Amino acid sequence: MDQNVIAGVGNIYSDEVLWASSVHPEQRVSKLSEKQKKEIFKNLKVILLKSIKLGGDSMSDYRNPYGEKGRFQDFHKVYRKTGQKCGKRGCSGIIKRIIVGGRSAHFCPLHQVLSPQNF
Numbered sequence: 001m002d003q004n005v006i007a008g009v010g011n012i013y014s015d016e017v018l019w020a021s022s023v024h025p026e027q028r029v030s031k032l033s034e035k036q037k038k039e040i041f042k043n044l045k046v047i048l049l050k051s052i053k054l055g056g057d058s059m060s061d062y063r064n065p066y067g068e069k070g071r072f073q074d075f076h077k078v079y080r081k082t083g084q085k086c087g088k089r090g091c092s093g094i095i096k097r098i099i100v101g102g103r104s105a106h107f108c109p110l111h112q113v114l115s116p117q118n119f
């Protein structure tokens with residue numbers, strides 16, 4: 001959730017990237033392992049490219065210059081899925097919403113766990 005690392009990654013993408021990377025939204029950036037950082041950058045790239053391919057995300061008011069909606073919102077795994085079953089293969093978690101640094105974050109408490117050395 002720390003905007004100092006990659007400025008301006010919106011809530012949708014930060015939720016989706018952390019979910020795909022199995023990283024808890026309250027995980028401190030300074031305590032991320034090399035493996036976790038690599039996962040985050042890999043998934044950020046994959047997810048942003050997927051959204052671009054789908055014409056962007058129109059969950060809110062985004063429209064392209066022709067007034068058309070994007071379709072990325074149809075592929076959300078975690079963003080605004082509070083109370084729904086986690087879609088990760090083999091995971092039986094239920095999506096939760098918490099506030100982190102004044103922003104809402106959606107995550108799966110079962111597979112997105114804090115590293116023990118987080119605090």
Ligand SMILES: [Zn+2]
Pocket residue numbers: 086087088091092093108109110111112
């Ligand atoms: Zn899960």
